[in-house]
Amino acid sequence: MTSGGNMYGGDEVGAIVLDVGSHTIRAGFAGEDMPKTDLPAYVGSCPAISAAAVESAQPVDGADSGAAKQQQPPRLYHGTNQISVPRPGMEIQALCKDGMIEDWDLFESTMDYLYKHELQCASEEHPLIASEANWNTKAKREKLCELAFEKYRVPAFFICKQAVLACFANGKATGLVLDCGASGTHAVPVFDGYVVSHGIMRSPLGGDFLVRQLDNYLRQQHKLEPVPVYRVASKTRVEEGGLPVWEAKKLPQGITQSYHNLMVKNLLQDVASTVLQCIDEPYDQATAETMPTVPYEFPHGYNMDFGYQRFRLTEALFDPANFLPESPGSSMLSVPHCLRTSVERCDVEIRQSLYSSIVVVGGTSLLKGFTDRLQRDLTARAAATLRLKLLASTSSGERRFASWIGGSILGSLGTFQQMWFSKQEYEESGKSFIEKKCP
């Protein structure tokens, strides 16, 4: 084990906490403050041939490996470092769709990688506590349960809803969890520790959406093709807004489009988190123009100041009908609208409790000014007697990893021992018993 290994030592063996999201997978040991690893929820997949060629000789020399061995399974790459290397023929594939595990083969290989390289421990020695999407299907949770017991031979297993963990971690048994993540925004009502599934509202307005907006804006207004850092060998300083002067790196043949897209996305995510901000009142051009600008220099040397666009791009989260250039009059739900609709779908008696416990989590909620603007928009539309309260942790870690941290605390409790779905119970009752143990 690593040097930090004895921190969670003691009499009982620590559980492993796994939180699968559509953007990253968080994993670590129960009882720790932060996950050990925040792995991309993508896998790089190389055809066996070219992978072998890369292994044998660094300068790619495809001619030598003429004898094709098509049957070999593709070589898979995990983790930010491995995925970011440009490799010929490497396709990037996502593990999840809609927040749920979609490709089980890739998921298994990711779990293998996690146990071996990131957590460095034997799966059969540690109980596993996993989070699941709030709308996860019965089939998928049973499949995960089966995988944990059959393949990884875990001594015990537990699964719980992401929103419930996030809600508990903010000190609420009843609340409305607004998860503004990469793939979109979800409003999930939680009542007495259970998800009110008919109240869940989902909107595609999230981090990926902002990245696409930013991409469109740069291409259309600045005629800028974002060049990710892997393609740049060197750059020269240029004037602001001037044509970039740069030298391309010599790359092996056959870099795939999916790899390029992921690298562009990573670059734009960095741009977005650096420059974008939410304005605290509904967007007004004159006000936005008076706000300070933020400079950004792209990897290939192009640099520019972001002015009012910093605020205009994020305004679509709050007013998609007027601020989506490609689909004017869009019927997408704005973030506050999504939240209100979710509450209105719940029983009238619990609405006040939900409004007074709005738990804001997810990476996209870390945009500067996001919670202030949300508070303002909700207050503007709410009745005067309604008590609104937004709970948003000030620590970015707690916001991004709320579900993981919740699972970590739960898994470290001595009393939680009796809650686990044990191997013995699994062998006696089968996978469908998970519904009873983890309702």
Place this chain on the structure above:
Amino acid sequence: MASGVSVDPQVEEHFKAIKIGHRYRYIVFHIVNDSTITTERIVEESSYEDFVDSLPRNDCRYIIYDYAYTLEDGGKREKLLFIHWAPDVCKIRCKMIYASSKDAIKHKLRGVVEIQANDISEVAEDCIRDRLKAAGASGDK
């Protein structure tokens, strides 16, 4: 979903004494050793303000408060408040344990009005009154 934290049998006895006998003004419960919910202190008489002042500012608690009040039309009412006190500033571990164990104690406490409070403004008397009004309007729980 629950944490597996258990409830000391005395909790129920103290609850009966306040519910049926109106013997105390309020009872404070806490979780000891991350494993059992027990009675921390019992207060026989106190003003509501003193009670609010006595709440720990960086620790969670459950409280049963025997709250008596007068309606606008002069009618007198008594309600047992079950307050889940979890200040924003306290440790995330503490908030998690109290929130995930709430179900265990709630099962022992029948006929109470639940209040979740994350800061002083949410236990302030006017806020409590609003809640009671709302709870009364939609039928007593």
